[in-house]
Amino acid sequence: MVLKKCPGQDLSRKKIEEVVCNLPCPFCGEEVEFFFDDKTRKCPSCSTKVSKSDIQLLKDFGCADWCNAAENCLGSDLYIKLKQAKEGCTKPK
Template sequence: MKCPGQDTQYWGYGAIFEADCPECGTTVEFFKDDTMRTCKGCGKRLANPKLDFGCASYCQFADACLGSLPPELLAEKRNLIKDRVAVEVKKRCGKDFARIGRAARLAAHAEQIATREAGADLAVLLCGAYLAALSREEAREVLGAITAPEGLITEVTALLEGDTPDHKADANRMILEDARRIADEEDRCGGSPLDEAAFEEGLARRLKTAGAVDEARRVLVRP
């Protein structure tokens, strides 16, 4: 069985196009369903510049389509799963907008902290941040429902349960804990800003990462 997007009977204008090799400038011809092409000028393997990898997080043909992609593009498939997790969490929270808002804030803080800290795995971290709004059983159900890779399920489950034996997982855990502390402080303050002295004497001392201190100051401290 073939992915509908690869069936030539559905192709129209623009299904075949050209792009210049960024290494040598040679014109390379692409078909719309090509994931990679080899430049005849320099031999470099080029990813299709018009290929949208958004389908890779759910399509049953994704492994066949993307199996030849370089690691950095395969990593994008893994990262796309967090968006599906966010949607599923929102569905399960129903009209509990406070819980939905809390999950979104937790994920946003975690992502901002991760940009300032080395070693985090955003796919694992953000899935964990969104799923923290649910019970552990519900979290596993969500990951199973979206057919997340088994390795990702294992890592996210370990993050949520606090069982993080390696360095990268430990970085994820510290960032998620700090993001949770920031979200807790936001709830406690109810929108009222902190002054710098109160922040330094209180929350700043409880945060484990420098990136979290920066993020907390950005969202909580009076300018």
């Protein structure tokens, strides 16, 4: 069985800069490297848990927001995470 894959999420076509982003640790300012599907990472310097904002997460996923193949591409765990992030963004606070 061949799963339909969305080219937008095909990592082999992506450059490393497109799948990795650095966010500063809120505690010590050290740059923490996030892979595109990481939601939280530990700061390498002070071990503070750094969270990627939902807005950044959505930006990184790009086409998965509207692509029908997104659930197959990302796997259901990640897809659910993305949907939750989206709800968090669009819900009025």
